[in-house]
Amino acid sequence: MRDAYHEELDTIGDGLVDMARLVGSAIGRATTAILDADLKLAESVIAADEKVDDLQRDLEGRAIALLARQQPVATDLRIVVTSLRMSADLERSGDLAQHVAKLARLRFPDTAVPHDLHATILEMGQLAQRLMAKAAEVIITKDVDLALQLEHDDDAMDLLHRALFQHLMDDRWKHGIETAVDVTLLGRYYERFADHAVSVAKRVVYLVTGEHADEIASQDTVNTVEGA
Amino acid sequence: MRDAYHEELDTIGDGLVDMARLVGSAIGRATTAILDADLKLAESVIAADEKVDDLQRDLEGRAIALLARQQPVATDLRIVVTSLRMSADLERSGDLAQHVAKLARLRFPDTAVPHDLHATILEMGQLAQRLMAKAAEVIITKDVDLALQLEHDDDAMDLLHRALFQHLMDDRWKHGIETAVDVTLLGRYYERFADHAVSVAKRVVYLVTGEHADEIASQDTVNTVEGA
Numbered sequence: 001m002r003d004a005y006h007e008e009l010d011t012i013g014d015g016l017v018d019m020a021r022l023v024g025s026a027i028g029r030a031t032t033a034i035l036d037a038d039l040k041l042a043e044s045v046i047a048a049d050e051k052v053d054d055l056q057r058d059l060e061g062r063a064i065a066l067l068a069r070q071q072p073v074a075t076d077l078r079i080v081v082t083s084l085r086m087s088a089d090l091e092r093s094g095d096l097a098q099h100v101a102k103l104a105r106l107r108f109p110d111t112a113v114p115h116d117l118h119a120t121i122l123e124m125g126q127l128a129q130r131l132m133a134k135a136a137e138v139i140i141t142k143d144v145d146l147a148l149q150l151e152h153d154d155d156a157m158d159l160l161h162r163a164l165f166q167h168l169m170d171d172r173w174k175h176g177i178e179t180a181v182d183v184t185l186l187g188r189y190y191e192r193f194a195d196h197a198v199s200v201a202k203r204v205v206y207l208v209t210g211e212h213a214d215e216i217a218s219q220d221t222v223n224t225v226e227g228a
Numbered sequence: 229m230r231d232a233y234h235e236e237l238d239t240i241g242d243g244l245v246d247m248a249r250l251v252g253s254a255i256g257r258a259t260t261a262i263l264d265a266d267l268k269l270a271e272s273v274i275a276a277d278e279k280v281d282d283l284q285r286d287l288e289g290r291a292i293a294l295l296a297r298q299q300p301v302a303t304d305l306r307i308v309v310t311s312l313r314m315s316a317d318l319e320r321s322g323d324l325a326q327h328v329a330k331l332a333r334l335r336f337p338d339t340a341v342p343h344d345l346h347a348t349i350l351e352m353g354q355l356a357q358r359l360m361a362k363a364a365e366v367i368i369t370k371d372v373d374l375a376l377q378l379e380h381d382d383d384a385m386d387l388l389h390r391a392l393f394q395h396l397m398d399d400r401w402k403h404g405i406e407t408a409v410d411v412t413l414l415g416r417y418y419e420r421f422a423d424h425a426v427s428v429a430k431r432v433v434y435l436v437t438g439e440h441a442d443e444i445a446s447q448d449t450v451n452t453v454e455g456a
Contacts, residue, residue: 027258064309066307067309078292081295084309088313088316169409179410184409184412184413188413
């Protein structure tokens, strides 16, 4: 049986997983809402962010109480402090999903996304959701290899983001400025969402190995990277 | 004379002030770089962000060492945890200033900002810099009234941001899509920078009063706010 202290640590970990699942679901639903111009779905995503904020507040309260009561050191201390940071990443991811939903609401009954960009935005939304699902799995399993995978997935997000910009900058763009502004912001929201998912995974790597994910990745690829 | 513990807390506070000053300077210089298409200045802002990152790493190391060695409780614990959060806000503000500088570099020898938006972007840049200067002062003085002022200043940023969008959406916009995209992102960078400055100030309010800034502000304005 685990002692009260480690049970409390587990509860904090569970809270992080719950947050990751909620924001992963939120970005998926927000993407559907903006592509289908579904106002009801957008409203539900916007409302659901409160639950994420509540979870974060709860988790922070527990973490600080744990620091005060148990005064952990070494690894345990690092786990608690890192949990606080992960919860901040996840809370911010929830905000970004909410931004997507708010844009869907703002443009309703139109859709903010022109048809020739539906596929790209759908792909960004799905990738964002997958990244967050993997981040949740990394929190549960502490699987360093899986965590390092997220960086590769994030490269795919960067490519999608770049494709989006190329499409915008194309002389044949015919959707006007308002849509260009909407698509620019959308691209940024998905990119930042993905960054936060990667950041969560990297923090787990740091907890498990004591090394930053970048250091481990560079050990693997030192012979293949391009010169500075 | 102060004991070693409180000296170490002071050092952490000094680190936060140093970070705030650096990023305040960075956003001012980045704004000049983008308005004047000054490549050298842009490069110097981009390079200087490393110093901000170093300060954050140093500060986090000190905060965690302090938690481990001194095991503070109550207010002292809250100060250390809140310092970690403030340093994350400031580090992110540095990134945003760097984004502005990178956009200046990307468009060099052109400027990303069309002439009819120079005044608005200049105002956003100056306001962002002022907000961060006030945030630094709030860290030093722990002046709750000054901290609450930042929220009003941030309203001015929101107005500028809205004006920027109105200009973009105007049928007479004649600068093309690329510039619309650049200006959209710039607006977002300044707005987020300001949010982080406000967040730093709010965290000080919470430390000093134990109440969240929103609660205090709503006590002041409860009779004047519009219905939900």
